[in-house]
Amino acid sequence: MNLTTKLNKLEFKNPITTASGTFGYEMADYLDFNKLGAIVTKTITKDRKAGNPSPRLYETEWGLLNSIGLQNPGVEAFIKESIPIYEKYQTPLIVSFSASTSEEFMEVLTRLETVNSIAGYEVNVSCPNVENEGIAFGVDAKVVNELTSKLRKLTDKELIIKLTPNVTNIVEIAKAAKEGGADSLALINTLLGMAIDPMTGKSRINKRICGYSGSAIKPVALANVYRVAQAVDIPILAMGGAENYLDVLEFLYAGASLVAIGTANFYNPNITEEIIADLQNHFDKYNLSVDKIRGKVL
Amino acid sequence: MNLTTKLNKLEFKNPITTASGTFGYEMADYLDFNKLGAIVTKTITKDRKAGNPSPRLYETEWGLLNSIGLQNPGVEAFIKESIPIYEKYQTPLIVSFSASTSEEFMEVLTRLETVNSIAGYEVNVSCPNVENEGIAFGVDAKVVNELTSKLRKLTDKELIIKLTPNVTNIVEIAKAAKEGGADSLALINTLLGMAIDPMTGKSRINKRICGYSGSAIKPVALANVYRVAQAVDIPILAMGGAENYLDVLEFLYAGASLVAIGTANFYNPNITEEIIADLQNHFDKYNLSVDKIRGKVL
């Protein structure tokens, strides 16, 4: 059986990709990028971002806390250093980017549009909007709608809006993104989390409130994917705690077209390749296809 | 060292209580209720509620999904059958109640006010508000504020508003509850979750979208408790994945005055007693008190 799947404008040889920020070309020694359905790169911004002070990481009982602060070299350095490396692979390249003003979002996209090898974009709207008291873009339907339409005008490529789960009504935000012209949606970004050393009272993470990911958040991710899939008819790139082919099947049944592996890459940098192989066996054994099960939860 | 702690109007001999819906008098064979700091009972409503069809439970990798649907015998039966049992214990009794209209909330409270042995109330605002398109009371600051003030007028006892984490800005809701006259806040209720059998595509839970609890949600609970404690100066009854004395210390450092044990009761019905003993040893060893560490995260 074949594993092919689609977003709105892009086709993929299998439904497995990498979650932004948990993948980089440094993994080439451990993973054959050509095996992946797609590559999603770490979020970049217009100028280089320093990121947050350490500690930036803490492994909780069942997940991972992170506070990277979008450290990245900026769009120019990314185009100069990273793009040529990814161009060596046939796998569709989806570039994640973010900004603190809609102006800046547009500037970054305009610059990325000059790079032909980019297949699509994942817009990370989970970061503070300086034009709106630093409240994240992604929590306000109107803001998401306006930003999406502005970006839509600048590109014909697959435009994926990545949603944050830290909202009252993710369906409303999803609809706003679609009406703004999004081709597809990515969800979920990390939950807000925290951990404290009970012996010292010290926060495990320098910035205290941080992002929570990994297996522990899978049920939350599934609930969000299912609710959005039921209400909005554009393809979904799902992520949130997926770490084996059974998890991937859950997300497909919930309504996802593509599934990104994030935190699990840290447990095993070859995991996406292994999941693709397991998925192939499963599809062959039960003669399934992504279309046959997508959104078909009973 | 003593373990005493307080909410606004109530004093407790230790900071350990039970999370609503995870405790019942049936546990008396396994647990000495007089050892608890407080007892919080399962949410009751005006009339009996049937609850949801099975399956209502599923244990995920790192937490628990539930969809009980507030099954309860109604306030009258509760007062007749449960209250007399709890009256046998010295432990302060906090009764959780809910409703689908503010009218009904008031009716239930009015009825409960006739029972002297009740020390305080935990108002569960996580359920659908029929006057507001079935959107949960707890997600709308204005609704929470109005409901709280209405209830405030009906009682002088400790009035605890229990918040849901499934909102964009829990701090805003917490402030609304305080301004409405809440003595204290309880958080967090369950996250929205889902699980699917990857082999059959069948939802693990009849109602599909359900409540997610247990160890997996602890980092989310800590983040919410910390953010609310920083912004709102009324006491917090915290819950969410606490299952040992170290978890309890985390919540105290984050800003909680009292910590409820929920899902962990299902792993061991005696766990609250064990946690209290461990906490006593810890406080003695390092000569701590709740006041010394509450909200003192570094």
Place this chain on the structure above:
Amino acid sequence: MKCRLLENKKINNDYYLLKFSREGINSEFQPGQFVTVKLPEILPGQRLGIPISLYQADETSFTLFIKILGEGTRILSHVEKEMELDILGPLGTGFTLVKNKTVLLISGGVGYPPLWYLKEKLEDCQITWIHGGKSKSDIFPCDHAYTEDGSCGEKGFVTSDLKDILKNQKFDIAYSCGPNPMLKAIAQILKEYNVPLEVSLEEYMACGIGVCYGCAVQVISDDKEALYKRVCKDGPVFNANEIVWET
């Protein structure tokens, strides 16, 4: 309660007998009651106790009869002698015990153990036991055995010849335990023949002691609203007439 494993006896690749010391457990063990067993280690999705019916009990011990279904029961089947496991019980409401009656027992697969213990406790009764399963390895001592693949006893289901059996013999009461669809079919047939039936049900459980209301089974109610009972506390044994069988 920590219970020490006295013996782990393999019956076949799927079924094991686990005999525990009942030291410290004073309440008596009733047929139809169950215990919940916690695994010795913390495993993903395996932290709740596993509900298992009583297969046997005496003054010093109680015995469980488990089928390997998934990871949890697989690990239980590997537990070694002298190991101590966290066990809660006996839990729930068991079967009604009768004397001097003609009794029909019908079990499917892992529904066998509770009926075995019941059989031991039925005094001076004339008992007929029908047992069925997928295949040979699911069959244990009984009067009429059925397997879906015909590898042992008759090929078919426990209900295949039930009506004939009922025509030829009058029963005062029947007890059954097995998958819900089987119980539902049996309930319908026994109703026709006016044989009172007690069934032992299974539901997903969290607390096992009646506090969480997670193990709901719908029962007949007079008012229009549905009524659910707790399998762990009000059951697992119910009068078949009470149950609203899922369609």
Place this chain on the structure above:
Amino acid sequence: MKCRLLENKKINNDYYLLKFSREGINSEFQPGQFVTVKLPEILPGQRLGIPISLYQADETSFTLFIKILGEGTRILSHVEKEMELDILGPLGTGFTLVKNKTVLLISGGVGYPPLWYLKEKLEDCQITWIHGGKSKSDIFPCDHAYTEDGSCGEKGFVTSDLKDILKNQKFDIAYSCGPNPMLKAIAQILKEYNVPLEVSLEEYMACGIGVCYGCAVQVISDDKEALYKRVCKDGPVFNANEIVWET
């Protein structure tokens, strides 16, 4: 990469030597580099690989020197011969290797292992090694030993007599590994005496291969914005002058 444990040697209650087969690992092992070791089982909060420096390596094996700090290292200390563990490495950027120099090594506690391997690889160097720890069990072969409780060697810290040593002898280069406060103190003193210093740092890690940017250490930057490097990829060895030490 699955690596087979060839030997597990207990040094004392806190320290163990784990020798693994390097079969399948072709890249050479540089002093200062590390590996990440995954535990053989899934444990709460213990799913990430544990970063451990190289203590020794040859054509057929590599050896780790671990101190039991928490649950993860405790389990590693119990791993038995012939067992296969998931290991990633060698990872990171190691020490600069010099020849015919007078070299100063300063280690604290579990900072000892990387310097041991470095020492082996330094050709024709005249080496002075200062090592310190809390107490006797933290002390291993060296030229000057210090313990906080005085139970072995001098009572005090590795920095206690450092200035005197530097006054009496000229060093071409120094290497150090240990807790950050110690490294910071050493860096300040060696700067006074114009001795170039390479330090091996520790940070909490997730990927261990430079992807997640979780293991950040602040380094000196020309523009006003802070600059962070990755301990796992750009390090763990850095030129001490580069580091912005936390105050």
